[in-house]
Amino acid sequence: MKKNKPKYKLIIDAAVQVIAENGYHAAQVSKIAKQAGVADGTIYLYFKNxxxxxxxxxxxxxxxxxxxxxxxxxxxxxxxxxxxxxxxxxxxxxxxxxxxxxxxxxxxxxxxxxxxxxxxxxxxxxxxxxxxxxxxxxxxxxxxxxxxxxxxxxxxxxxxxxxxxxxxxxxxxxxxxxxxxxxxxxxxxxxxxx
Amino acid sequence: MKKNKPKYKLIIDAAVQVIAENGYHAAQVSKIAKQAGVADGTIYLYFKNxxxxxxxxxxxxxxxxxxxxxxxxxxxxxxxxxxxxxxxxxxxxxxxxxxxxxxxxxxxxxxxxxxxxxxxxxxxxxxxxxxxxxxxxxxxxxxxxxxxxxxxxxxxxxxxxxxxxxxxxxxxxxxxxxxxxxxxxxxxxxxxxx
Amino acid sequence: MKKNKPKYKLIIDAAVQVIAENGYHAAQVSKIAKQAGVADGTIYLYFKNxxxxxxxxxxxxxxxxxxxxxxxxxxxxxxxxxxxxxxxxxxxxxxxxxxxxxxxxxxxxxxxxxxxxxxxxxxxxxxxxxxxxxxxxxxxxxxxxxxxxxxxxxxxxxxxxxxxxxxxxxxxxxxxxxxxxxxxxxxxxxxxxx
Amino acid sequence: MKKNKPKYKLIIDAAVQVIAENGYHAAQVSKIAKQAGVADGTIYLYFKNxxxxxxxxxxxxxxxxxxxxxxxxxxxxxxxxxxxxxxxxxxxxxxxxxxxxxxxxxxxxxxxxxxxxxxxxxxxxxxxxxxxxxxxxxxxxxxxxxxxxxxxxxxxxxxxxxxxxxxxxxxxxxxxxxxxxxxxxxxxxxxxxx
DNA sequence: TATGAATGAGGTTTCATTCAT
DNA sequence: TATGAATGAAACCTCATTCAT
Known part of the structure; x- marks a missing residue:
């Protein structure tokens, strides 16, 4: 189950922070990836889109x-x-x-x-x-x-x-x-x- | 006053309909203009943006x-x-x-x-x-x-x-x-x- | 001859001033018309384009x-x-x-x-x-x-x-x-x- | 350094050619991209605008x-x-x-x-x-x-x-x-x- | 002659997603 | 698993010009 892998939570938390700080529309996938410390493409190993x-x-x-x-x-x-x-x-x-x-x-x-x-x-x-x-x-x-x-x-x-x-x-x-x-x-x- | 001109109301009503039918993000200016029966540019005679x-x-x-x-x-x-x-x-x-x-x-x-x-x-x-x-x-x-x-x-x-x-x-x-x-x-x- | 009509010179001088003050690319026809004190359409009675x-x-x-x-x-x-x-x-x-x-x-x-x-x-x-x-x-x-x-x-x-x-x-x-x-x-x- | 990447020079040379052949104002980014053999968006990986x-x-x-x-x-x-x-x-x-x-x-x-x-x-x-x-x-x-x-x-x-x-x-x-x-x-x- | 409201074509840039490594 | 360079679709707005009055 993906949800138990460490990067899953990392990305979720990064998303909350990025959205809160930048707003929904300025929360680009690349920003979330950077905040989570992973590559853009890695996001798509854990999330469909x-x-x-x-x-x-x-x-x-x-x-x-x-x-x-x-x-x-x-x-x-x-x-x-x-x-x-x-x-x-x-x-x-x-x-x-x-x-x-x-x-x-x-x-x-x-x-x-x-x-x-x-x-x-x-x-x-x-x-x-x-x-x-x-x-x-x-x-x-x-x-x-x-x-x-x-x-x-x-x-x-x-x-x-x-x-x-x-x-x-x-x-x-x-x-x-x-x-x-x-x-x-x-x-x-x-x-x-x- | 622009608000009294007929096209002002025309565009407002067109916008309501287009947004309701297509959703906020799919409500392109060109769609609103078409629905209102005016040219795209006409919109900008009545609205700043x-x-x-x-x-x-x-x-x-x-x-x-x-x-x-x-x-x-x-x-x-x-x-x-x-x-x-x-x-x-x-x-x-x-x-x-x-x-x-x-x-x-x-x-x-x-x-x-x-x-x-x-x-x-x-x-x-x-x-x-x-x-x-x-x-x-x-x-x-x-x-x-x-x-x-x-x-x-x-x-x-x-x-x-x-x-x-x-x-x-x-x-x-x-x-x-x-x-x-x-x-x-x-x-x-x-x-x-x- | 159009060149002798008073508005011809008016528009020419307006153009020089508008271009000098706003720059070539910001020198819209409507600005020149306003500066010359004529309507936009009037410009086209004196100039082809x-x-x-x-x-x-x-x-x-x-x-x-x-x-x-x-x-x-x-x-x-x-x-x-x-x-x-x-x-x-x-x-x-x-x-x-x-x-x-x-x-x-x-x-x-x-x-x-x-x-x-x-x-x-x-x-x-x-x-x-x-x-x-x-x-x-x-x-x-x-x-x-x-x-x-x-x-x-x-x-x-x-x-x-x-x-x-x-x-x-x-x-x-x-x-x-x-x-x-x-x-x-x-x-x-x-x-x-x- | 971006200037050393091959696509940087590719785009520069494409721009010279496109501008020379079409003129400055007709030199759309999309034309330069096509001439360089890259996607439009790629241009913006190498140039700010x-x-x-x-x-x-x-x-x-x-x-x-x-x-x-x-x-x-x-x-x-x-x-x-x-x-x-x-x-x-x-x-x-x-x-x-x-x-x-x-x-x-x-x-x-x-x-x-x-x-x-x-x-x-x-x-x-x-x-x-x-x-x-x-x-x-x-x-x-x-x-x-x-x-x-x-x-x-x-x-x-x-x-x-x-x-x-x-x-x-x-x-x-x-x-x-x-x-x-x-x-x-x-x-x-x-x-x-x- | 004079007006000015209306027209509508056209281009830069962003960003979610992919895929070769 | 992980990377990140590359992709390419999509839309707002401006402004020269027209034409009914």
Whole structure:
């Protein structure tokens, strides 16, 4: 399996750095190769083409991202704690890796629809984690039984995504992670005064 | 003023169609010119360069988009009605113009950072409309006085944006507009059972 | 005759100024039209095409240039005085009109060979004036009878041309006209010590 | 060093030929590439841009040109022999390579001021060779001690340049080289009868 | 005569990918 | 496996010229 060879990871990490520093469109294969310390042609021993590098970047990093969140959630007992944990982890992981945050929130979205469709595939397991938390909340009689799970998931993910994107655009000038509880409160209790 | 000349609008509309049908990167100036029924060079009598076409597309269309919403909101008396109206209009306007929805949700996001920054400028007035509704809701004692307006706005916009994007990706296979009330309820009342 | 209409001269003078200030390649027809205070299309009522403007510029200005020199020479009695006068006039006329000097020495030489051939036609009468002075010098028994007139003319013109070009490149930072006598001495007496 | 790679010279020579045959402005990069038997993109592995090709053409060819002359001059003992040798070499080298003569005398002069400035830099060593010969002649008490060296150099170079240009325009229809001695005599002894 | 909006041909350069070594 | 020199397709923009008014 190629993914276990040392140069595979070397190239993935080089790609993240090059894209973060130069932007998606200026991230030429030759730059990634140079950053990884391999020849241009070597890239093609590990990746089918440039798009394959980018999808793999997302797969690798998002895989870790989701795994971390899934692990953290497993330690929590109820849906509310799990949701708060997910929000907290979502923010903290991206806040901890600024390069990755830039790539995930800004640069990779400049890719063409074909690539974005593949990225969406990679994202699916994460969305399912959100779905299952919501379902659990309903089963635990915490969340309203009549909520549309898809709708709630779109709200949760849309909100988190928009928040991280704004934070990246503002170049991380404020503390994202400390907003986790406020977001959680807002999502669960809504805007209305009680 | 160039914007009032007939060919200006002709080119803008041609650009929306060409981008929607071919994608952002395959939208060559020559294709837009042909679709608009003008010579390539004519484009440059009305637009500084290709990027200027794209920014103008967004400005024109988003300007109308916001104006329509602002008008509709003005007829409503309280923040809750206004918020529902905004959601409804947001969905219905994009659902009514599929080409525009594709361009706004998918294609224009492939643009480079410089262009995206300009697009964000155009978007700002819309975000301010959302902000003012939230402030109004607080003043009317409907929304909780201690909410973070920026946070709420990110939730509202993030949710709507994510929903429209998913709807576009699903190629408009379901009815987006009829979800407006459910989204409104979710945003205002939150996820929790009462 | 078009050449007597007021706009003809207007366009010619505009062309000299635009070329001198912007350079040959940046001297678009539209710029010349604007400088002349006429519409782009009007240019084509007076000139066949852009090349025709440039040839006409040279014809008009060089025609005056030669006429001035011819007039001045006519007042001189012998070949030596005539040659000195020609040198002096050659320098002083170009030194007096810096725009024209730039156009004649630098900018017009960037034109294509077809245009340059036409310019050479315009130059011919001037070369004939030089030839006739040399012939006169031989007839007056001042110049060596066995000189090759074509060769001498190439030396005279080549020297003057090179000197003016260098002076233009040096942006007129030194006095060109006061070198006239030294050049004359050098051309007639040669480099050798006597 | 790229200059030693075989394709470097291949492209330089192709450029001379293409420019000579098609003219400066019709010398597209693709034509030069085809003539050199390489792909368009290969050009850019050896040259920064099109202007760099042209400057390099001049540098390479003029470098050889000057070197040949310098070598020949070194074998001569006095300034007069050296000057005659320089004239002879100047003519014979350009007469021997008609393509190069066309490029040097006509085509490259159509270039823009930026390129011409660079070309002038390349030319400088040649002008210094002329200067040093003149200085040597003065030191040897052959040339008049009071001559202005810059002036003499402008006469010498201007004369030679004008002669070669005329010869090229006349398409090499007469023998240029055999005029070397006559030019030398004219430059040193002047026009006057003795 | 005069206008100026419209035309449309044409070329430099980049960069993902290949393949001989 | 690894290299890196070579490939070649593809597109934005300018500007001389025209022609309906």
């Amino acid at each position: 440039k798009e394959d590098i980018l999808v793999s970047v997302f797969e690798e990093k998002m895989g870790q991202f989701i795994q971390q969140i899934a692990n953290a959630i497993d330690t929590k007992e109820n849906a509310n704690d799990k949701l708060l944990t997910l929000i907290h982890m979502h923010f903290s992981q991206l806040a901890a890796d600024h390069h990755l945050a830039i790539v995930a929130q800004l640069e990779l979205r400049q890719s063409n629809p074909a690539l974005r469709r593949k990225i969406n595939q990679v994202l699916k397991p994460y969305l399912q984690v959100i779905d299952s938390i919501i379902q659990e909340g309903i089963d635990e009689n915490i969340y309203a039984a009549d909520v549309n799970i898809t709708l709630v998931r779109q709200m949760v993910f849309g909100t988190l995504d928009e928040m991280v994107t704004n934070w990246v655009i503002k170049e991380g000038k404020y503390n994202l992670v400390e907003q986790a509880e406020a977001v959680h409160a807002l999502l669960t209790e809504g805007l209305n005064k009680r | 290709k990027e200027d076409i794209l920014v103008s597309v967004f400005e024109e269309k988003m300007g109308q988009f916001i104006q329509q919403i602002a008008n509709a909101i003005d007829t409503k008396e309280n923040a809750n009605d206004k918020l529902l109206t905004l959601i409804h209009m947001h969905f219905s306007q994009l659902a009514a113009d599929h080409h525009l929805a594709i361009v706004a949700q998918l294609e224009l996001r492939q643009s480079n950072p410089a262009l995206r920054r300009k697009i964000n400028q155009v978007l700002k007035p819309y975000l301010q409309v959302i902000d003012s509704i939230i402030q109004e809701g607080i003043d009317e004692n409907i929304y909780a006085a201690d909410v973070n307006i920026t946070l709420v706005r990110q939730m509202v916009f993030g949710t709507l944006d994510e929903m429209v994007t998913n709807w576009v990706i699903k190629e408009g296979k379901y009815n987006l507009v009829e979800q407006a009330e459910a989204v409104h309820a979710l945003l205002t009342e939150g996820l929790n059972k009462r | 852009k090349e025709d403007i440039l040839v006409s510029v040279f014809e008009e200005k060089m025609g005056q240039f030669i006429q001035q020199i011819a007039n001045a020479i006519d007042t001189k009695e012998n070949a030596n005085d005539k040659l000195l006068t020609l040198i002096h006039m050659h320098f002083s006329q170009l030194a007096a009109d810096h725009h024209l000097a730039i156009v004649a020495q630098l900018e017009l030489r960037q034109s294509n060979p077809a245009l340059r051939r036409k310019i050479n036609q315009v130059l011919k009468p001037y070369l004939q004036v030089i030839d006739s002075i040399i012939q006169e010098g031989i007839d007056e028994n001042i110049y060596a009878a066995d000189v090759n007139i074509t060769l001498v003319r190439q030396m005279v013109f080549g020297t003057l041309d090179e000197m003016v070009t260098n002076w233009v490149i040096k942006e007129g930072k030194y006095n060109l006209v006061e070198q006239a006598e030294a050049v004359h001495a050098l051309l007639t007496e040669g480099l050798n010590k006597r | 099109k202007e760099d090709i042209l400057v390099s053409v001049f540098e390479e060819k003029m470098g050889q040109f000057i070197q040949q002359i310098a070598n020949a001059i070194d074998t001569k003992e006095n300034a007069n022999d050296k000057l005659l040798t320089l004239i002879h070499m100047h003519f014979s080298q350009l007469a021997a390579d008609h393509h190069l003569a066309i490029v040097a005398q006509l085509e490259l002069r159509q270039s823009n001021p930026a390129l011409r400035r660079k070309i002038n830099q390349v030319l400088k060593p040649y002008l210094q060779v002329i200067d040093s010969i003149i200085q040597e002649g003065i030191d040897e008490n052959i040339y008049a001690a009071d001559v202005n060296i810059t002036l003499v150099r402008q006469m010498v170079f201007g004369t030679l340049d004008e002669m070669v240009t005329n010869w090229v325009i006349k398409e090499g229809k007469y023998n240029l080289v055999e005029q070397a001695e006559a030019v030398h005599a004219l430059l040193t002894e002047g026009l006057n009868k003795r």
